Amino acid sequence: MASEFDQYARDYEAMQKDPLRHSFSKDGTFFFERKWLLIRSYLASQGRGLSSMSWLDIGCGKGELLRLGRPEVASIAGCDVSTAMLDLCPDIPSRPMTAPERLPFPDQSFDLLTAVCVYHHVAPDGRAALTREAARVLRRDGVLAVIEHNPLNPATRLIVSRLPMDRNAILLSAKETRRLFDDAGLRNLDTAYFLYLPEKPFRMFPVLETALKRIPLGGQYAVFGHKR
C-alpha cells in the first residue's frame, strides 16, 4: 500500500527548502543535531546511560537522527509506513510498517523510542493506537520521546503552511501529546520546548535554550515519558 511520503522521498531535501527555515540554519543537519542533543541531555538528566540502549525511531524517514546517534547506543532500528523513505537509508536496520498504527516488533523490544515530526502526519484518530503500540514495544523503564512542531509558535505555523509535504499535516500541542502518553500508561512525563534560537546564537549560548525550555513558545517541543 502506497503511503503519502512515497511521493516525497526522492525530492525530500528540496521540498524542505523555506526561507524562514533556512534563516534558522543553512544546513539541515543542525535540526537533527539539536534534537539528538535534547534527547541525550534528557536521558543524562534521568541517569540513563546510552551505551546499553536499544533504540527504535518510529517514522525514521531517511534515518538522519539514527545515523547521528548510532555511535553512542548499543543498537538502532527504524520503521516507517513509507517504503520509499526506507529505501533511502539502506545502512539503517529497518522494517516497513504495513499498518500505520502497528509497529512491526515484539513486545518489550526497546529501551528508547523516538518519533520525530511523525504524529502530525498521523490521523488524529490513529494517534492513541500508535502511542499504545509504542508503549507495547518499550521495555520496562524504557523512554518514549515524541518531538513535534509547536502550534503555538507563529514561525513554525508559517513554515508548515508553506511546505508541500505538510499540506495534510494536523499539528498537535504538547498538551495533546501528554494526554496520549498518559492514556497509553506512560508516566513521569516531561516537556521541553526548544528551537528558540537560530543555529549561530544557539551554538554560542546553548544554556539560553535550556533556561527557556518550560516556556511554551519554542519552534518545536519534546514530550518524554517512561514505561512503568
Ligand SMILES: C[S@@+](CC[C@H](N)C(=O)[O-])C[C@H]1O[C@@H](n2cnc3c(N)ncnc32)[C@H](O)[C@@H]1O
Ligand atoms: C516529516 S517526516 C519525518 C521523518 C524523520 N522522522 C525526520 O525527522 O526526518 C514524517 C515521516 O513519518 C512517516 N509516517 C507517517 N505516518 C506514520 C505512521 N503512522 N507511522 C510511522 N511513520 C509514519 C512518514 O512516512 C515520514 O517518513
